[in-house]
Amino acid sequence: MxxxxxxxxxxxxxxxxxxxxxxxxxxxxxDVARTERGMAAMMRMMEARGGTxxxxxxxxxxxxxxxxxxxxxxxxxxxxxxxxPKTEAARLWLHQLQLTITDFVLEIHDTHHPLGPTLYYEDxxxxxxxxxxxxxxxxxxxxxxxxxxxxxxxxxxxxxGRRVTYVDLSLFQIVEGLRYAFPKRMKAFERRxxxxxxxxxxxxxxxxxxxxxxxxxxxxxNEDGIFRHYKELDL
Amino acid sequence: MxxxxxxxxxxxxxxxxxxxxxxxxxxxxxDVARTERGMAAMMRMMEARGGTxxxxxxxxxxxxxxxxxxxxxxxxxxxxxxxxPKTEAARLWLHQLQLTITDFVLEIHDTHHPLGPTLYYEDxxxxxxxxxxxxxxxxxxxxxxxxxxxxxxxxxxxxxGRRVTYVDLSLFQIVEGLRYAFPKRMKAFERRxxxxxxxxxxxxxxxxxxxxxxxxxxxxxNEDGIFRHYKELDL
Numbered sequence: 001m002x003x004x005x006x007x008x009x010x011x012x013x014x015x016x017x018x019x020x021x022x023x024x025x026x027x028x029x030x031d032v033a034r035t036e037r038g039m040a041a042m043m044r045m046m047e048a049r050g051g052t053x054x055x056x057x058x059x060x061x062x063x064x065x066x067x068x069x070x071x072x073x074x075x076x077x078x079x080x081x082x083x084x085p086k087t088e089a090a091r092l093w094l095h096q097l098q099l100t101i102t103d104f105v106l107e108i109h110d111t112h113h114p115l116g117p118t119l120y121y122e123d124x125x126x127x128x129x130x131x132x133x134x135x136x137x138x139x140x141x142x143x144x145x146x147x148x149x150x151x152x153x154x155x156x157x158x159x160x161g162r163r164v165t166y167v168d169l170s171l172f173q174i175v176e177g178l179r180y181a182f183p184k185r186m187k188a189f190e191r192r193x194x195x196x197x198x199x200x201x202x203x204x205x206x207x208x209x210x211x212x213x214x215x216x217x218x219x220x221x222n223e224d225g226i227f228r229h230y231k232e233l234d235l
Numbered sequence: 236m237x238x239x240x241x242x243x244x245x246x247x248x249x250x251x252x253x254x255x256x257x258x259x260x261x262x263x264x265x266d267v268a269r270t271e272r273g274m275a276a277m278m279r280m281m282e283a284r285g286g287t288x289x290x291x292x293x294x295x296x297x298x299x300x301x302x303x304x305x306x307x308x309x310x311x312x313x314x315x316x317x318x319x320p321k322t323e324a325a326r327l328w329l330h331q332l333q334l335t336i337t338d339f340v341l342e343i344h345d346t347h348h349p350l351g352p353t354l355y356y357e358d359x360x361x362x363x364x365x366x367x368x369x370x371x372x373x374x375x376x377x378x379x380x381x382x383x384x385x386x387x388x389x390x391x392x393x394x395x396g397r398r399v400t401y402v403d404l405s406l407f408q409i410v411e412g413l414r415y416a417f418p419k420r421m422k423a424f425e426r427r428x429x430x431x432x433x434x435x436x437x438x439x440x441x442x443x444x445x446x447x448x449x450x451x452x453x454x455x456x457n458e459d460g461i462f463r464h465y466k467e468l469d470l
Contacts, residue, residue, distance in 0.1 A: 050388050052328045055335045055381050065324055069334040072327060089300055092307060093287045099304040099337075100290045106341055107351075114349045115362065116342075116369035127350065127362050134351035146290050153285050 003029035004061035006042045006054075011225035012173075012218075014070045014105065015058040020169040021074055023212040025081035031217070033057075071098040074166040083166045094160060097150075097167045101174065104143045108177070109226050111135050111233065121223075125232070132233045136185055140178075144193050147171060151195035158199065164206070171196060172203035177227035182234045238264035239296035241277045241289075246460035247408075247453075249305045249340065250293040255404040256309055258447040260316035266452070268292075306333040309401040318401045329395060332385075332402045336409065339378045343412070344461050346370050346468065356458075360467070367468045371420055375413075379428050382406060386430035393434065399441070406431060407438035412462035417469045 003022060007015030009031075022029045032038040045066065046053055054068030060076070067073050075095050078084030084094050109117070114131040115124040150159050158168045175196055178186045190197050203209055212218055221227055238257060242250030244266075257264045267273040280301065281288055289303030295311070302308050310330050313319030319329050344352070349366040350359040385394050393403045410431055413421045425432050438444055447453055456462055 052331075053385075054331070055378075065327070067327055067331065069331045072331050072334055075330075076327060092300070092302055092311060095310075096287075096289070096302065096304045096307050099307055099334075102334075103341070106338070110345065110349075110351075114345075114351075115365045116345075116349075116374070118369055118373040127365075130350045130362075134353055138353040139351065143290075150288075 001028070001063055003027055004032050005029055005058060006032050006045065006061070007058040009033040009039065010219065010222070012177075012221065012227075013058075013225050016173055016219075017070050017101075017166075017170050018058050018060060018073050018077070019217070020173060020209065020212075021077050021081070021083060021166050023217070024164070024169055024206065024208050025077070025083060026208055027077075027081060071095065071102050074098055074170075078166045083164065083169070085160065085163075085165070090160070094165055094167055097147075097159065098170060100143070100146070101167065101170050104139075104174065105226060107135060107139055107143075108181075111181075112228050112230060121228070121230070128230070128233060136182070136189075140189060141192070144174075144189075144196060148193045148195050151199060156195050156198065157202070164203070168199060168203055169209070172200050172209075175200040177221070180221040181227040181229050183229075184234050236263070236298055238262055239267050240264055240293065241267050241280065241296070242293040244268040244274065245454065245457070247412075247456065247462075248293075248460050251408055251454075252305050252336075252401075252405050253293050253295060253308050253312070254452070255408060255444065255447075256312050256316070256318060256401050258452070259399070259404055259441065259443050260312070260318060261443055262312075262316060306330060306337050309333055309405075313401045318399065318404070320395065320398075320400070325395070329400055329402055332382075332394065333405060335378070335381070336402065336405050339374075339409065340461060342370060342374050342378075343409075343416075346416075347463050347465060356463070356465070363465070363468060371417070371424075375424060376427070379409075379424075379431060383428045383430050386434060391430050391433065392437070399438070403434060403438055404444070407435050407444075410435040412456070415456040416462040416464050418464075419469050 005015065005018055005022065007013065033042045042057065052066055054066065058070055058073065059066055059068040060073045067076050079091060084091055111132040112121050112128050113124065114127040121128065147159065154161055158164050159171065204213065240250065240253055240257065242248065268277045277292065287301055289301065293305060293308065294301055294303040295308045302311050314326060319326055346367040347356050347363050348359065349362040356363065382394065389396055393399050394406065439448065
């Protein structure tokens with residue numbers, strides 16, 4: 001079966017967590033909105049009357065199923081491609097971790113959009129500075145400290161043990177993204193999360209991920225995505 | 236089995252979506268942090284070394300399982316108490332809807348905390364006004380319009396059809412909360428969501444929910460929760 005991924009074509013955004021899973025799994029998929037007439041196809045699916053229209057991208061078409069919400073897509077894909085454990089308890093735990101990452105991603109987004117997602121960054125630069133400062137003082141230590149602690153307690157290899165899961169792929173993306181958006185702040189902070197830095201390297205060196213990162217399927221970070229580099233926010 | 240719900244004792248907050256499910260199901264549960272020494276027990280579980288410590292309340296203890304993240308808890312409870320459909324496809328769809336509600340709840344919270352969750356409201360009143368204005372102009376119509384449309388397309392009874400699910404209980408809470416926090420704005424807006432208003436009434440009149448709402452187990456809305464009534468934000 002060829003999966004169809006639907007996501008905004010110009011950014012990594014939330015779609016990237018799905019792309020990383022599909023790539024690590026070596027799954028057959030097409031990134032629909034990056035193909036000709038793909039954007040129109042994506043909009044049609046969201047506007048379709050009846051059925052199960054997604055609220056927003058990303059969503060994944062898997063045969064007849066259309067699955068929306070990033071963490072929900074990973075929950076579905078994880079157990080089908082060996083990127084999640086098999087028991088219900090372990091699957092719920094992994095999903096819980098992914099939902100915590102989801103919350104963090106929204107807070108990352110809000111550093112440059114504290115006044116809301118529909119206004120321009122340029123209209124909320126002062127507020128973005130304040131929010132970013134609180135983000136680095138309080139939220140980054142809380143979120144990344146939590147995952148660092150889980151890693152430590154599990155032997156430091158992957159978050160749930162010796163086998164890679166979709167949560168590890170997402171944490172790779174978080175470290176990469178924070179490095180891109182806040183190079184100075186992140187450089188100083190990385191001393192406090194040696195386990196996550198190791199995990200980032202471990203994921204980056206996996207053959208399928210390595211091949212993906214050097215391909216043109218990996219969109220470069222830019223200032224339309226979740227992780228944006230604005231010099232004034234990186235003190 | 237007696238469930239143990241762990242959540243901050245003084246607010247409805249995110250715990251309320253779980254309470255509504257437990258109450259509708261007639262499940263045996265204890266709201267641990269509202270009992271003597273319950274807060275200490277909750278903190279101990281979050282600080283425990285090893286195992287699967289939750290990042291934040293709410294979390295649910297179900298036998299040996301400890302499940303965190305609101306939508307994850309509902310996913311678990313829903314299929315066990317007849318508040319979710321049985322097939323995988325339908326369960327994923329329902330969970331997807333709950334995750335969309337989760338996103339909305341975070342945006343509701345950000346109306347009074349645009350500069351971040353760790354600062355006081357009093358330190359961000361001006362920004363809260365701006366964010367609230369964008370919230371009502373753009374976000375409420377987008378989110379509630381989506382659920383209104385699903386309701387319409389499904390016959391207008393419950394969101395996925397004739398049977399109540401945990402998503403309907405959450406939508407009841409959303410309507411109640413918006414009425415509490417923004418009575419004027421919501422009154423004007425309700426003309427645009429007749430289906431959701433009917434759904435709210437339908438849920439409120441279910442015997443178990445009705446009994447719950449008039450009991451002291453239902454904490455009253457207040458200005459420490461997600462839905463806060465600040466006059467200056469309700470123009």
